Amino acid sequence: MQKECECIMFGKLKNLFSQPGITIASPVSGTVVPLAEVPDPTFAQGILGPGAAVQPSEGRIVAPANGTVDMMFDTGHAVSMTTSEGAELLIHVGIDTVQLEGKHYKACCKAGQQVKKGDVLIEFDPAAIKAEGYQIVTPILVCNPDAFTVEPAAGGTVAAGDALLTLKKK
Secondary structure: OHHHHHHHHHHHHHHHHOOOOEEEEOOOOEEEEOHHHOOOHHHHOOOOOOEEEEEEOOOEEEOOOOEEEEEEOOOOOEEEEEEOOOOEEEEEOOOOHHHHOOOOEEEOOOOOOEEOOOOEEEEEOHHHHHHOOOOOOEEEEEOOOOOEEEEEOOOOEEOOOOEEEEEEEO
């Protein structure tokens, strides 16, 4: 009887620690940058939520998961979405790029739109944005950290669609 109870308890503990995580893919190809190294205190201090950033090597942002677009900023520099698992994400292309008022950005989605992982959300011109004096490092944030733990899933170089973050429901 004791052995049977130990097996059941071990099985429950094993399930507790081996819950599969929710993968949030990189929305852009490039080099992963720890959020703390993003040159903007709002992002670096995690004020808007935990996550990671990518220094883009291309000018295309794709959906990092299946879900719904909550807001496509008029300027095209940022998009928020809720994944099918309930994670609220913000993808912000560049630092202070709202000041470009949409120049060099093209929104490819709209609020309320259902998207699948890999669907194009934003197109932008990295060289033109840099030429205007802006950095294009792109934070990817989880804006409801009360519902999820957030862990980095990648470092170094990533392709759009590669695992970037792993989330677990709290």
